[in-house]
Amino acid sequence: MKKLAALTITSVMLGSLTFNTAFAFSDVEGEQAEAIAALQSRGVVSGIDNEHFVPKGKITFAQSVQIIVKGLNLNMDLLRFIKQPVASDIYTNIPNDAWYAEAFIIAHYNGLEIPKDVNPNATITREQFGNLLIRALEKHGDLPLIKMYIEIKDADQITPEYQGALQRMLLYKIAELDKDGKLNPKAELTRGEAATWVYNAGKVLDAHTQKPAPTENVEVTVEKVSDDINKVTLSRESKPTAGYGIEITGIRFEQDGKAVITYTLTDPKPDSMNATVITEPKAVTYISSKYKAEAELAAVK
Secondary structure (H helix, E strand, O other), rough: HHHHHHHHHHHHOOOOOOOOHHHHHOOOOHHHHHHHHHHHOOOOOOOOOOOOOOOOOOEEHHHHHHHHHHHOOOOOOOOOOOOOOOOOHHOOOOOOOOOHHHHHHHHOOOHHHHHOOOOOEEOHHHHHHHHHHHHHHHHHHHOOOOOOOOOOOHHHHHHHHHHHHHHHHHHHHOOOOOOOOOOOOOOEEHHHHHHHHHHHHHHHHHHOOOOOOOOOEEEEEEEOOOEEEEEEEEEEOOOOOOOOEEEEEEEEEEEOOEEEEEEEEEEOOOOOOOOOOOOOOOEEEEEOOOEEEEEEEOOOO
């Protein structure tokens, strides 16, 4: 157990250190090799040495919280505290100077329900890890889910409050049942399984999380057409080809006298053929001179 603890400490201390992921560990293969290499490259996991990951070794509760928090990028960036939170304010068995203390604090403030008296050095079961992982994944927002029920042959062994999370874990294809249709919920999770589950959860998150649209300055120009009508032009920054565009999607007239003109931006598709010429994409609309024009990027649906 001390050897495995040292492994995670190494991951924390040397998070930025990476190895050749194609040949990182000689004791992993298949799906686990891909998952472990990807997480290693991000500084989420490391091995006991440059060649061995020990994928069949057991994983502790402390190591589990650490890999889930780091693997799914949980943080407290938007929280503000009067007093800096410390682990001893939340947990009875987590020393404030422990290498895993911050991960437990982050998990707590992200709503992950971890027992106050948790033993960080105890091994974790498959159902405990799966429940924590799904709770952490769903903190990033509502994920689409097919309304199905997967039959688990040993469902009677699952702790009732974990049933829903474990069903969703299977539906997300983060984990799968064994050849006999069993989940083995009370079995101890291995390090290779933990890495694979976290890696798969990250892929689910990437597939269903809306990426913020890149910001770009759009200039609003107003020209008088008549006493009653103004011409409004929205202009993008200069572009290197004719493949860029801007389109007005609507106008919202507000009570404070503003006319909010919503727009979308289009960029050239990969491998598309466009004239190589400096262009300034524009879109034009007309509004009553009673309103002050403003531009707003349309929400992505």
